[in-house]
Amino acid sequence: MKADPSGVLVGTHFIDGDHAACEGALAAGCRFVAGYPITPSTEVVERFAARIPLVGGVFIQLEDEIASSIAIQGAVWGGKKVMTVTSGPGLSLMMEHIGLAAITECPCVFVDVQRGGPSTGLPTLPAQADMMQVKWGSHGDYEPIALSPNSPQECFDLMIKAFNLAEMYRVPVFFMMDEVVGHMTERVVIPPADQIEVVERRWTAKKPAEYRPYETNGNMVPDMVKAGDGYRIHITGLTHDERGYPSMTPATQDKLVRRLLNKIRLNADKLLDVREEHTEDADVTVISFGITSRVATAAVDDARAQGLKVGHARLVITWPFPAARIAALAERTKVFLVPELNMGQMVQEVERAVAGRAKVVSIPHAGGTVHEPETILAKIMEAAR
Amino acid sequence: MSKIDIRVGGLGGQGVILCASIIGKAAAIHDNKHATLIQSFGPEARGSACSAQVMIDDHPIGYPYVKSLDVLVVMSRDAYKQFVTQLKPGGILLYEEELVTPGAMPPGVSAYAIPATRFAEQLGRRLVLNIVMVGFFAGVTGLLSEQAVEKAVLSSVPKGTEDLNLRAYRKGFEYGREQVESRRLESAANGQTQQSFAI
Amino acid sequence: MNLEEYPITLTLKDGLHVTIRPMTASDGPALLEFFRSLPEEDRQFLREDVTQQEVVARFVANLDYDTVLPLLAINEGKIVGDATLHRTHRGWSSHVGEIRVVVARAFQRNGLGTTLAKYLVRHAISVGLDKMVGEVIDNQVGARRAFERLGFHPEAVLKGHVKDIHGMKRDLVILANDVSHIWEKMEAMVADFSPTFGG
Numbered sequence: 001m002k003a004d005p006s007g008v009l010v011g012t013h014f015i016d017g018d019h020a021a022c023e024g025a026l027a028a029g030c031r032f033v034a035g036y037p038i039t040p041s042t043e044v045v046e047r048f049a050a051r052i053p054l055v056g057g058v059f060i061q062l063e064d065e066i067a068s069s070i071a072i073q074g075a076v077w078g079g080k081k082v083m084t085v086t087s088g089p090g091l092s093l094m095m096e097h098i099g100l101a102a103i104t105e106c107p108c109v110f111v112d113v114q115r116g117g118p119s120t121g122l123p124t125l126p127a128q129a130d131m132m133q134v135k136w137g138s139h140g141d142y143e144p145i146a147l148s149p150n151s152p153q154e155c156f157d158l159m160i161k162a163f164n165l166a167e168m169y170r171v172p173v174f175f176m177m178d179e180v181v182g183h184m185t186e187r188v189v190i191p192p193a194d195q196i197e198v199v200e201r202r203w204t205a206k207k208p209a210e211y212r213p214y215e216t217n218g219n220m221v222p223d224m225v226k227a228g229d230g231y232r233i234h235i236t237g238l239t240h241d242e243r244g245y246p247s248m249t250p251a252t253q254d255k256l257v258r259r260l261l262n263k264i265r266l267n268a269d270k271l272l273d274v275r276e277e278h279t280e281d282a283d284v285t286v287i288s289f290g291i292t293s294r295v296a297t298a299a300v301d302d303a304r305a306q307g308l309k310v311g312h313a314r315l316v317i318t319w320p321f322p323a324a325r326i327a328a329l330a331e332r333t334k335v336f337l338v339p340e341l342n343m344g345q346m347v348q349e350v351e352r353a354v355a356g357r358a359k360v361v362s363i364p365h366a367g368g369t370v371h372e373p374e375t376i377l378a379k380i381m382e383a384a385r
Numbered sequence: 386m387s388k389i390d391i392r393v394g395g396l397g398g399q400g401v402i403l404c405a406s407i408i409g410k411a412a413a414i415h416d417n418k419h420a421t422l423i424q425s426f427g428p429e430a431r432g433s434a435c436s437a438q439v440m441i442d443d444h445p446i447g448y449p450y451v452k453s454l455d456v457l458v459v460m461s462r463d464a465y466k467q468f469v470t471q472l473k474p475g476g477i478l479l480y481e482e483e484l485v486t487p488g489a490m491p492p493g494v495s496a497y498a499i500p501a502t503r504f505a506e507q508l509g510r511r512l513v514l515n516i517v518m519v520g521f522f523a524g525v526t527g528l529l530s531e532q533a534v535e536k537a538v539l540s541s542v543p544k545g546t547e548d549l550n551l552r553a554y555r556k557g558f559e560y561g562r563e564q565v566e567s568r569r570l571e572s573a574a575n576g577q578t579q580q581s582f583a584i
Numbered sequence: 585m586n587l588e589e590y591p592i593t594l595t596l597k598d599g600l601h602v603t604i605r606p607m608t609a610s611d612g613p614a615l616l617e618f619f620r621s622l623p624e625e626d627r628q629f630l631r632e633d634v635t636q637q638e639v640v641a642r643f644v645a646n647l648d649y650d651t652v653l654p655l656l657a658i659n660e661g662k663i664v665g666d667a668t669l670h671r672t673h674r675g676w677s678s679h680v681g682e683i684r685v686v687v688a689r690a691f692q693r694n695g696l697g698t699t700l701a702k703y704l705v706r707h708a709i710s711v712g713l714d715k716m717v718g719e720v721i722d723n724q725v726g727a728r729r730a731f732e733r734l735g736f737h738p739e740a741v742l743k744g745h746v747k748d749i750h751g752m753k754r755d756l757v758i759l760a761n762d763v764s765h766i767w768e769k770m771e772a773m774v775a776d777f778s779p780t781f782g783g
Contacts, residue, residue, distance in 0.1 A: 014410040014420070184449060185406065185422035187413040298448035373448050400774030435776045509712020510767065512774050543769035548710030 003027050003160075003196035007055050013188045017181040018043035020152040020188045021111060022051070024159025025083050027196055030109070031057035032080040034071035036064055036090060039123040040179040041113035044085040069094035073106045077235065079226030081163055081201075083109040088117045088130050091137070098172050099138035100237045102260065105214070105222065107166035107201065109159070110134075111175040113182040114341075116367040126179035127367030128290055129342035134174040135319050141257050143264035145271065146174040146319035148289040152186045158316065164199035165271070169263055170221050176318065178341065180291045180370060208232065213244040214256075220263040264320050273316040274325055278304065282311025284383045285333040287326070287350055289315040291370055292339050299376035308384045318346060323353035330357040335383040339363035339376050359383070387442070389528060390451035392471065393518075394436035394464025395481075400515030401460065405437035407519050407537045408529070412441045415533035421449045434463050441528065458522055459485055460501070460514070479521055479561075481514075497525050497564050504556050509549055516542070516550045517557035524561020531558070587649065592703075597694040600659060604703065607654035611663070612644040615656075618663035618688065625749045626686055629719065653707060655700055657687070664691040667700035669708055669716075679714040685727070698730040705734055705761065714764040721746050722755040736761040 007026035015023075022044045025033070031052070035045040049059040058075075062068045065086055072082040086094065091112050101108055114130050116122025134146050145165050149158045159175060166173040204211050204223035208231045214222050225231040238246035239253045264271065277300070279285055284303075288296040293314040303310045313329065315322065326349075330336070336358055338347035347362040354360055363379055365371055393405040402424050413420035424437035438451045453473045459465040460481045472478060475493040482498035490496060501517040508517075516538060523534045535554065542550045591605035607615070619627060619634040632639045647654075651673065657665030665687040672678050683704050687697045701718070708716050718736060720727045728738075736759035745756035 012414050014406070014413050014422075180423070180449070183423070185409060186420065186446075294447045294449060301447070370450070395776075397776040398774060400776065402776050403773050433776075509710075512767070512770055515774060541773075543766055543773070545709055545763065545766040546770055548706065549712055552710065 001198050001200050003193040003198045004029055005193035007031075008193040008196060009051075009190050010192050011190055013190065014185055015152060015188055016043070016183050016185045017149065017152040017155040017177055018113065018183065019047050020155040021085075021149075021159050021175065021177065021182075022047040023188070023190060024156040025109070025163065026051060026055055026057075027156070027190065027193070027198075028081065028160045028163035029198055029200075030081045030083050030163060031055075032072065032075035032078075032082045033058070033084065034060045034062050034068040034075070034082075035085045036062060036068050038065075038087045038090045040115055040182050041085045041087050041090075041111065041177075043182070044111060044113070065090035065093040066097065069097035069110070070100070072108050073097065073101055073104070076106050076108055077227055079201075079228075081107070081167070083111060083163075085111040085113070087113050087115045087123075088127075088133075089120060091130055091133065095137045095139075098134075098144075099140055099142065101172040102138065102142035102144070103140075103237055103239075103256075104235050105170035105260070106172070107170050107224075109162050109166055109173050109175055111177065114176060114178040122368050124179065125368045126181075126291060126370065127341045128176070128178055128292065129345065129367060131176065131318060131340070131342065131345045132348075134176065141261060142171075143261050144172050144174055144319055145169065145264065145317065146176050147273075147316060148176045148293075148318050149181060149316075150290050150293045150314070151181065152184060152188050154316075155181065156188050156190060160196060160198065164197070167199045167201050168221070169267070170224070171264065174319070176290065178291050204231075212242040214240060215242040216259070220259055220266070268320050268322075268324065271317055271320050272322050272325060274322050275314040275316055277312045277314075278309075279311035279313055279329055279333070281309050282329075282333050283309045284335045284337065284380055285311040285313055285329055286337045286339065286376065286380065287313045287315065287346075288339055289318055289346065290341075292341055295371045295373050296339055296376055298373040299380060302373065302377050303380045303384070308380065310380055310384070315346070321346075321349040321353065323349070326350055326353040327355070327357075330354045333358050335359045335361060337361050337363055337376070337379050337383060339365070339371050339379075341365045341367050341370065388444075388446070389441045389455045390453065391439045391441065391456040391458070391522075392436055392451060392454050392468055393439070393458040393460075394434070394468050395460030396463070397433045397435050399460045400512065401435050401464075402437050403541065404458065404515040404518050404522075405439050407516075407534070407541050408522060409439045409441070410541060411523075411529045411533040411537035412439075415536045416529050418443055419446050421446045423449060434461070434467065436464060436468065456522070456526055456528075458518055460518065461485065477526060479518070479525060481518070495568075497521070497561065499557060499560055501557065504560075505553060508553050508556065513550055513553035516553040520554040520557025520559075521561040522557075523554075524558040524563075525565055527565075534558075590655075594699065596691070596696055596699075600691070600694070602657045602659045602664065602691075602696065604655055604657050604700065606649060607644065607647060607656050607666075609644050609647060611656065612641050614658075614661075614663045615644065615666070616640045618666065621688060622686065623689065626689070628746075628749060629684065629686075653704070655703055657691070657696055657700060659691065664688040665696050665700055667697070667704055669704040671711075671713065681708045681713045681716045683708075683716055683718045683731075685718075685730070693726065697727065698733055701730060701734055709763055709766065712767075714762065714767070716761045716763070718759045720757050720759065721748065722757055728757065728759065731759045731761075734761065735763075 068084045075082045116127045149155045162173045234244040241247040286296045300312045343364045344362040351360045395401040409420040409422040412418045421440045454471045456477045458479045465485045478496040482500045499521045505514040591603045653669045667685040670682040685697045718731045739760040740758040742756040744753040746754045
């Protein structure tokens, strides 16, 4: 389906990642945002609030992130595409409601413009240390989707992808930006609406008497309804059956939780987005994501100019983690280097996927600024020996 | 064109970010180059040091931070002191003549001065000082096409202020062009070659 | 507006063509003829006897566009409209400009006065003025409407301040157009201050 032109700011712009992310959401059809201001994410919602008088939509600044993360879910059941925007401290507050979104299969986008942590940390400086939190932060078993843009253009393009994935899989989707990408200004080209593919919510074709909210029609993702269409539904965070009513039995639990996980795990191949360069013949492969990937590119280019067989695998979708692809790369690569603006998070997933078949070296960073290309280059040279 | 690293520095309230942003916009939108702008603010509303870096390249920009500068534009003494050592040998320093007194510079740096604040006041509004600096940058370095920078100025300033801002831009541009031209004639007379940027 | 953009040719509502341009030193005779052709009540706002040749000769000899910018509307070689922007460069109202407009009767009611005033408004903004004023007598409905179309609002009434040609006292209405908000927008843009710092 093509995007709704009312939300598409067609043209060539010179804007930062926060602003581009807002435009991506609008282009994707997002018309409800609830949020609470927090550096370095505030500009995303400020722009949304400024744009919607012309585009149409609602923005509410709520009393905190706890309220924001649940308000958006109400809006989903009211039929809207939604997002909330925050940084680390706000994301921590949202954890309970993230679990609710997972078990009620609520399509929503959480934008996390990561900053130094833990706690209040470095509000105005970057980090990439919330990567594991979005996967494991809420209690229980659930599988989110997470994307990592590395430029303002990607903040636009990948936001559309984030909203599309949310609708396709009915999961909370995390848009993992960071302060540098959020506040860096570059050219962003926004194409006409008819060149933007948007996935609409799959509304049920069944009549109210026949519709079961959590009955799947073979593809593991149930069809949705919205309030006001005449369907009587019960949506609960308690373990529930196809009717949506609580069903507190191990059997229901097993069936529900497995489906929630499998709708992502069994579609891992469709959820693969790793951008690779020179990995076909790489002895050393750098695995990176987000802003770090731009530093890594500089280091990899330098190393290749010196004749080293170095490859670069940039994770655009970080969750579900592309374990199969990394395992396949481990057949050829001898050393994986994983630079990230944290003290070693995604590297653990790399280690798991590689399962000892290659060496995995973490290039950690406590945050506050990005790696120097020389640091990564030095590790590449060391690994190449 | 290989990568050009530019930094604009000054005090909050001088329009440092706007100046850098117009340069980046001109390059990225109107001259079809790649440009990345990253800024740093001070904590107070006015009077805090602030600076912005702009990288311009024909190729997509990877690592987005400038290390050594091809061009440094400064509107305050503190910005000059903080960033002058980052200038490459052979780089260009553009400074506000009445607010900055340059001292020792890295070797081979060409320095150009402009009384931008005075020009802005003469034109009618002190706050167009940064637009005068944009024009000066464009006139001295020749890195961007005139039309690109003019378009970027017009699309960056509030409706109603276009006339004055365009005049401010042109004033800075002409002043920059004149200085470059007179130095070129001087060097030619002395038998030296003048370093310059190609567009 | 840059003065290089003149002369400008326009077609008025009734199909008549006029050329608009700043007054020059050679316009003396034509200006005298224009003033002499005006009915007395249209001339009464002028503080000098503009039907006298020496008075008009002095006007054109002392042209200083920075202080008084006179724009003329010319049709078939004759002056049919004269609008002026008055500024003071010193004193407590140097940020304010006054606009005065007079149009030949035959050319009234077709937008010429509004057009002349519009160009002067643009010029005033482009030289950085914060505010413009115009004066009309309480019964000059057409003139008042012309100013209001350009964003002027009645700001003050000076009672009995004017004696018309019959000697009757009338109120003088001061209409004002405050454009400082345009510049406030630009002030915000050059603030170089991030309000979301911290927290």
